[in-house]
Amino acid sequence: MSIRHGMLTRRWATGVTAAAMAALLAACGGDGGGGKSDGAKQPAGSASSVPASQGSPKEGSGPTVPDTSSTLATINGTNGFQIVLHSAARDQGGFLTVTGTVKNTTDKTLIAPINWNGEELNVKRTGPSLAGATLVDKTDKKRYYVLRDTEGFPLTTTGISAVKAGETISIFAQFPAPPATTTQVDFQLPLMPVATIEIS
Template sequence: MALTISLTACGGGDGDGQKAGGGNTPSSAPSKETSTDDGNGGNTVPDTSVTLATIIGSNGFQFVINTAVRDAGGFLTVTGSIKNTTDKQIYAPIQWNGQETQVKRTGPSLGGTTLVDKTEKKRYYVLRDTDGFPLTTTGVTGVKAGESIAFFAQFPAPPDSTSQVDIQVPMMPSATIEIS
């Protein structure tokens, strides 16, 4: 089974190419990402020199969070990688997609990921574009044994006074990350 990753992000354009099978370069890429060919079709790979958190799930998936960057437009973009730590191909749980009807039509995604600001007592959901598609990595179905894939998710930015948030991926433990 082929692994497809489509990245979408806020920005100009009429939304063409941001739906299934669309472009793989976000129009408002986080400042620490660099485009390199990682052997998976030229996916955008996050800067891995810093690790904010590592989330180890019981299902064999490991999320490594590398960046949580605010931008001037009021967004917070989280980047990292998803690794299969097992010796066989494993498949992304459907719960990662989220429960919203509009997000479900996107297909496999990380649309169910949330951030929790404990200080302000608020939960932030992955942003949606004008067509209702989540601004996160889509097309994550299966990951081969020992392989990693890059991911991103874009959220509304918490207030400037908030320096830490908890990231919650469905069916995984939560982790606290620093916002830069």
């Protein structure tokens, strides 16, 4: 895992922790005593979706340690990579965080496609990442891109390069949240089939 990825993860986790504490305090109270869809053609492969789990996430789970007991969709690429999406949760700040895992299903080491990095110069300097991922709201005909921080770095997993045979890597990507009326979006990653996922 790259140093930059660690910084982004810690920054993201700190924000989530602060939001969680604020929500907890508000719930407990106190007594004073103390983009547009372009319809791009997708490559061959398979993607299957399942209803979102009704269970709550495990306590203490970070943004790159998804609750693997829930599965929103499984995406099987022709390149030997399998992506399993475990959650798509709205955050209080108006964000939508997607978590999952990437697995090398072959018996040899695979190199993550550079297409996953995205096309922008600002994200290319980050190195290997999932900055090329997008969400598409087909109802409102809008496309959402991975968020960037103030320095232009993508708020997503970075450092994914060589993936060993059978290895599984936890991933996350943070997007602007679609309207509250939107309950489904299409998750798209270059060279992988599209998967429709439920928003929790």
